[in-house]
Amino acid sequence: MKKPEVKKSKQNKSDGQRGQDATDNNEKHEIRPGQSLELLKELHILTRDGKLNQDSRRKLKQVYHLYQFIEPLLESLQKDHADISLVDHGAGKSYLGFILYDLFFKVGQSQSKAHIYGIETRDELVQRSTELARRLNFPGMSFLTLSVADSITSDQLPDRIDIVTALHACDTATDDAIQFALKKKARFMVLVPCCQAEIAAELRKNKGDAVRNNPLSEMWRHPIHTREFGSQITNVLRCLQLEAHGYQVRVTELVGWEHSMKNELIIAEYKGLPAKRPAERLAEVLKTTGLESMQRRFFVTP
Incomplete structure (x- = not known):
């Protein structure tokens, strides 16, 4: 018995069309309605x-x-x-x-x-x-x-x-x-x-004076640590400032922004929360790190 002829080109075209339809459907699902x-x-x-x-x-x-x-x-x-x-x-x-x-x-x-x-x-x-x-x-x-x-x-x-x-x-x-x-x-x-470069510059300037006897200054003694610690402490000061103004603060990672190392996300909501303790902590951190000159930037009272 003669076998039926298989039209491969038509079958392949159909497969390709189905593949294209699947791609289009996937893209539609990725885009919000x-x-x-x-x-x-x-x-x-x-x-x-x-x-x-x-x-x-x-x-x-x-x-x-x-x-x-x-x-x-x-x-x-x-x-x-x-x-x-x-x-x-x-x-x-x-x-x-x-x-x-x-x-x-x-x-x-x-x-x-x-x-x-x-x-x-x-x-x-x-x-x-x-x-x-x-x-x-x-x-x-x-x-x-x-x-x-x-x-x-x-x-x-x-x-x-x-x-x-x-x-x-x-x-x-x-x-x-x-x-x-x-x-x-x-x-x-x-x-x-x-x-965040401003705080790192201030830390370098005061490294040998205000924090001479502070063992925590080892966290920013080396230049690369000064840069990294400066970035970290800047955001800590910002969070304390927001809390000192009555905001509830949440800090998380902005996942998916692989092209940038700066992916710390700060979300603040005004709740009228008690502000005295955060304000005191803010002042203490500025003093401990020799950053009192930054009080004007990280102000507590408007």
Whole structure:
């Protein structure tokens, strides 16, 4: 009996099509329902033909990982009022702001007066983000060409802000963001500090004087330890400062940001907690490490 002819090329094509369908389905599952594909293309998370490569898949994972920390804070605020205000310091290309708006604020934008402000020093990025928000019809987004320090006194921002974010704001810019949030009586802060150089310089300057008889100074005696300890103690001082202002502080790791060693995530919520003990500890740490000159930066009273 003659065996039936197998049309291999057709079978192979079918297999290839099934493989492509499986890839498309996997990519659809990785992108959240309702997510703007045009936005993801503009942010270079999706290719122009709507595909995810390895690098863009990593970026998407990072953004969603951060979003899962911020979403519950926004939901908590939304229970109290709809017109949530958020300021993103050092916004850059405003990845975070756009993703937050797209996933959380876009659905109710016609009824809500919620607003996201992106603060960035590079005017070309501010103009690009402004144009993108207009093109996507995101009316609740605006962008300002300001430094974090200048934003503290700027009249272009409301007197009160609900949530302040600062991701990889370099060195003292994170402290400026904290000062901004304290002035604006922010209920939440989400901070990923970066490049803490100021404290390390101060530790080097005072290494032979104020801490001469302090055995703990061995923790920063060697130059490489000075840099590492300076980074660590900076964030410890920031947490104590926030607690001294009545905030409840949680420190965790921003998993998935393998491209950066600076992945410490600080989340602070104002609770009106007792502030005396943290303030005393803050003063003690500054004295013990010979950093009394930093009291103005890590202030306790506004």
